[in-house]
Amino acid sequence: MSSKSPITFSVVGREGEARAGILTTRRGLIETPVFMPVGTAGTVKATRFEALEEELDARIILGNTYHLWLRPGVDVIRACGGLHRFIGWPRALLTDSGGFQVWSLGALRKITEEGTEFRSHVDGSLRFLSPEVSMEVQAGLGSDIVMAFDECAPGKATHAQARASLELTARWARRSRGKFDELQREGRDTGFLEKVEQQVSGAQALFGIVQGAGHRDLRRESLQRTMEIGFDGYAIGGLSVGEEKSVMWEMVDEVAPLMPTESPRYLMGVGTPEDLIEAVARGVDMFDCVLPTRNGRTGQAFTSRGKLNVKNSQWAEDRRPLDESCPCSVCQRHSRAYLRHLHQTGEMLAGILLTHHNLAFFLDTMRRVRQAIRSGDFPKFRREFIERLSESGE
């Protein structure tokens, strides 16, 4: 282990709470605020890596520990040289801890102090995930940013439920930190790089997660206890899980200003384009969400004038692109009429093209957000962006 940190983060522009920054990882620079496309099983669904690297210029994508651990399994990925080499993606990767996805299984899982027991959705086998197992798997994946193993309370958890969950998360965070440091010392990180930019160490970074459901005091306490352990970055977890949207903003308003200014802040699993803008305005730097990819496969496009469902018959002969102000390769080449035809015919290209456009829209929006913050135009950008979203194409 080097004494240098695994990542560095510096704020290069600020407007109100909104901030533009540079996150340096062992696999390159990432301008923030940044949206991370979700690559669940080692693939951003329906998307070639060439598109992610070239036109979309995604600098970091997310992998799901739960899915990769179950299939193909960490042994296969280790044998193939870690997740980057296995999937053919040389840029930065963040992996979640698997905790949230096991939590989503609901009745199929059993949580104890030690960890979580559950049945695999792949083959029904009984599996056990804990802070130690999660850290081992994430070291085997060799992701650049590792997430601590946490417990997520339901969006509408009572104060007592949320406190119990917070306490467990705090203990698990400490165990995650301990095991993570041990694995780094043992050289178990398959993604370790000897040669990196001067500022960073070449090792994995570890982010802690703030929980506390919809309770301000618990969110503050969770943040405090996570900061006491000490992480390379801090995430707000357990939001966008069934609570009212107003509760989500209340929690972000409460927690974000108290988070360390010199570390990246990551709002997990959020959100729609308007959510991203609103969270940036509250000081958040990093996001991930399945919306652009998942909705792309079911025929929904995100545009600067709101959502557009390609299956609607009104587009049958419409020669306009999905979004007339979008510079992406799909909007430059294809019409709503064609995309509707592909969708109606069940052609794979429908999902491929809609996913591409949606990712382009999310990533381009974030590019414009960064530019707006750096040029001091973010409030105007935010107002106009949100206004335009309601001019739905439908």
Add this chain to the structure above:
Amino acid sequence: MSSKSPITFSVVGREGEARAGILTTRRGLIETPVFMPVGTAGTVKATRFEALEEELDARIILGNTYHLWLRPGVDVIRACGGLHRFIGWPRALLTDSGGFQVWSLGALRKITEEGTEFRSHVDGSLRFLSPEVSMEVQAGLGSDIVMAFDECAPGKATHAQARASLELTARWARRSRGKFDELQREGRDTGFLEKVEQQVSGAQALFGIVQGAGHRDLRRESLQRTMEIGFDGYAIGGLSVGEEKSVMWEMVDEVAPLMPTESPRYLMGVGTPEDLIEAVARGVDMFDCVLPTRNGRTGQAFTSRGKLNVKNSQWAEDRRPLDESCPCSVCQRHSRAYLRHLHQTGEMLAGILLTHHNLAFFLDTMRRVRQAIRSGDFPKFRREFIERLSESGE
């Protein structure tokens, strides 16, 4: 109508029966022998047009009249400016007549002198396809090469059955020619181009189809009667439809040398990589086949050492590309282990990447065939290529 022809064809290299040529269409030059990826419903399945244009450099793709006529319908495509504009493909398009696909419906269709009645696989409605309807639809699509409406006899048709089918095909070919010319005069071709290369007229080209099942004398007669009507190119139809492979080669051996040397020769629906090489050796210039795309979606890769099924467990940790001598972007980036994982997980990217590699292999093989003919190395190339195919990777 201009007095210039809609296409020109010139042979620029020859070795034995094999020939390398230049086919000039209103939408650019096509070097032959050429493989046309199949774009059934207005999309080469799982493939973006950017990949076809750039890396794969396909100069012509095929569209299926039957599928496009049923969905989205020719009215929609006409309203969108013809098939090129509708799908966003500026290069050459060949459309089949719909005859073969209706024929494939088997019991669901009824053939009379007038045409073929059948039930749509999309909505069960009763539809009627005839030489006149096919020509009208293909004018509405505005494809660059139109195929005459023919009747296909089963591969093992008796002499009497095959003769009856041949006679019907001859009458339908004459009706196709008549209706096609009328539509061109009336300006019904949505793909008509005012500005084209000096040699060509800007109008659609029409190809005739030789039938006759597995009977040499009937094949010769069918060719003779097709040539008497006169077409811009000549296709061999009704092969690879259930007959023995030896019968296919017998028919190609019989017919190809008698086909006009100054027109392109198209062997419809063929075939495997070895079939393409063998047909080129017999003087064929154009091919189409669903194998690279269809098999790509079911996990089968074509490689220089034979077929490879990505789902085999032996590839689970295999870091080699599908084909170690393949320069395509999939082989440059991804391992068999990763492709197997994608396939086993049911990820769309499996089909996307395998389709891309397969198309790259087919198109690259044809590039090498053209080069070999032009440099006088075709017999050696053919021998080595066929030998290597048996060194299966499995």
